[in-house]
Each structure stands twice: as C-alpha cells, then as structure tokens.
Amino acid sequence: QKEVEQNSGPLSVPEGAIASLNCTYSDRGSQSFFWYRQYSGKSPELIMSIYSNGDKEDGRFTAQLNKASQYVSLLIRDSQPSDSATYLCAVAYTGFQKLVFGTGTRLLVSP
C-alpha cells in the first residue's frame, strides 16, 4: 500500500516568516514528487515539482527531496496571508503516473 504522510496542522506562521511543510512516503519506487496548493472548496493547484535529490527553487518556494530518507519538503519564504491554504504532497509512480496524495497540511499566515 503506497502511503503519503503529512501533518494535518494547522501550521501557523506570522507574515514574512518561513513556512516549512513536510511529507514522507512509503514506496521507494516513487518517481516524481509534487506540491499542490488547495484553497477551501477549490481544486489542487500545482506549486512545485521535483524529481531528483536536492533542492529546487522557484520564487518564494523551495522544494527539497531526500530519496534515501523518503522525505520531501516545501519551504515558503516571506509567507503572505494569501498563502493560507492546504498544501498537498503528491507522489507519482512509474508507469502511468497516478498520484497518491497526502491528507494535506493546513497553513495559516497571520498578518
């Protein structure tokens, strides 16, 4: 059974701080890793994708992957109230790349 684990939160940070979101996965055959943002009642919106060990930066977002530890994280620098949402970690497997999602971490950024 392929599992993706996330702390459900909420994670509360003040505006301007760094938010750190974490995710672990169970299957070493995992190939691709994604962070999606989901506002309440809306669809998942792709934030970052990462495929190899190390860091990947895109604007205020940095994704980190450690395949040996089966761990992927997302850092959000200079957090804004508009970043308040649920962040979904998703893992794709070889083949047709179905996504297995974690339960999501709810982030609250206070002004």
Add this chain to the structure above:
Amino acid sequence: EPEVTQTPSHQVTQMGQEVILRCVPISNHLYFYWYRQILGQKVEFLVSFYNNEISEKSEIFDDQFSVERPDGSNFTLKIRSTKLEDSAMYFCASRGTGDQPQHFGDGTRLSIL
C-alpha cells in the same frame, strides 16, 4: 495559459440515477485522470486513461463507473447508479509526456440526494 475545464460545476442527482461528468483536458496532453475528494478527506485516484483505454484504476472504480473519450477533446466519467457515498468533488486532470505534472480542472461537486 491552457487549462482543464470541467462541467458542470455542481450536479445534484437523486440516488440511483446516472450522472455524467465532463472534462476537456489540455489540448496536447495525452494522459487523463479522474480523482475524487470526499469532504474533509484526501484526494483519491480513480482512473487513468491513455491511448483510448483505461491504463489503471483503483478499487473505488467499480462496475458502476466508466470513462470515455467520445471525441478528440472530451473526457467523461459516468456513474451508472449513484449512491449517497458518491457525493464528493470530482477532479479531472491531464498531463503531457514524460514526467510532466498533472494539471487539474476546477472540479464538479456531485451531491446525491
């Protein structure tokens, strides 16, 4: 920017009725997916579709469910005889080749009465 579109945004149906959810994937994408999210729960994979056939399906995707790509643009999910527990948000997603990420539509909220 190209996007996945889904219709209707909200569907209310009586239990036992058939429902068809519609999706128009991004035009040059080759892989298509349906997911569902019951209120307060995680997003769950239902089915993937490639080259005009189902490539993978989950345990949720039983004989009551079917998918079809009736023409070059639409991708549909049919539930033959809806149950109360089918009430959920249904998301369509598509992606291009290789490891390209999946892009999601806005979803259809299905309410079974």
